[in-house]
Amino acid sequence: MQQLFSLFAVYITIFLFGMTVMRAGLVNLSQDRLKLALIKMTSTPFKGLLVGTIVTAIVQSSSAVMVITVGLVAASYLTFKQSIGIILGTNIGTSFTTEIIAFNLTSGIIPMLIIGVILMNMKKHVAYCIGCVSFGLGCIFVAMQGLETLAYPIASIPTAHNFLQLTNENSFIAVGVGAVLSALIQSSTATTAIAMGFMSDQILALPAGIGIVLGANIGTCFTAILASVGSKNSAKLVAFAHIWLNIIGVLLFLPFIGWLSSISISLTALPNLQLAHAGTIFNIISSVAVLPFVPLFYKFVIALHGNEQK
Known part of the structure; x- marks a missing residue:
């Protein structure tokens, strides 16, 4: 059992390492432009x-x-009210990652890693950044493959089996698992990848997987809270807004997990893609639905947590 969980931790580490390397390549290609876009x-x-x-x-x-946005609000480049639209957008934008990892690209892993290593050793900045993206993606798919192979052995452990059964039977437990996992490993995408691994072996049902993904949206807010520690109140309001938007969205969607499952199943027969599509649909609907009520939501957060000037 100890060996199984050690391997599980190794694959999660590889996944997070791949995400970090890929992100570094993408950010270094256009970091200043991204910040200017957020400001202007x-x-x-x-x-x-x-x-x-x-x-x-x-x-x-x-x-x-979210960390960049908190920093820009703390430095007075953005107001808290401006940040609310960005928060809504981040929830939709993160769905692109889960859609990518849902595909089975096993045959491309070795070419991605080799191309990545070659390009990362080149002196040209653009080549290095592209190499980071390729190598990072390769690591992510290695981890995905590993998580899928470990799903069944872990589920065979009586304690884990009973816990997973509870997750299948109770959406609130699934949401709680997603929130805690995402807060601990600091990645909603990695949490979704774990759920995909268990779903591929038919250990987790789609509604339970959706519950975990919804919970992961709440857990990922922990990063923004950490980023706002020690900042002025306007920056803290961004973190609070992020939390409230995700909690409200999850609570409103909980009764409709069955409907979300049916829609996802009608779109594809692949479990990983079903979960990815469900997350995308949830994020788009919840973000767009809040858009007309941003002024009211702004007042709601201010009423609970104080003014920007504090």
């Missing part, structure tokens, strides 16, 4: 949503964009 193109909540979606899709990390 967020005059309305809709523009903020679009920019947040695009920047998160490029950087491949909602947590990284």
Whole structure:
């Protein structure tokens, strides 16, 4: 059993390492432009949503964009109100990552790793960045493959089996598992990858997987909270807004997990893609639904957590 969980930890580490390397390549290609886009193109909540979606899709990390946004608000480049649109966009943008990892690209792993190593050793900046992306993706798919092979052996352990059964039977438990896992490993994408591994071996049902993904949205807010520690109140409001948006969205969607499962099943027969599509649908609907009520949500957060000037 100890060996199984050690391998599990190794694969999670490889996944997070791959995400970090890939993100470094993408950010280094256009870091300054991304910050300028966040500052200049967020005059309305809709523009903020679009920019947040695009920047998160490029950087491949909602947590990284949230940390940047908290920093920009702390430095007074952005107001808290401007950041709300960006937060909504990050939830949509992070869905691109889960859609990518849902595909089975086993045959491309070795070429991606080899190309990545070659390009990373080149002196040209662009080649190095592309190499990071290729190598990072290769590591991610290695980890995905490993997590899938470990799913059944882990589920065979009586304690783990009973716990997974509870997750299948109770959506609240699934949401809690997703939230805790995401907060611990600091990655909603890695949490989704774990759920995909168990779903591929038919250990987790789709509704339980969706519950874990919804919970992961809440758990990933922990990064923004850490980034806002010691900052002025306007930066802390960004973290609080991120939490409230995800908690409200998850609570409103919980009764409709069955509907979300049916829609996803109708779109594809592949379990990984079903989970990825469900997460994408949830994030798009919940973010777009909040968009007309941004002024009210702004007042709600201010009423609970104080003014920006504090």
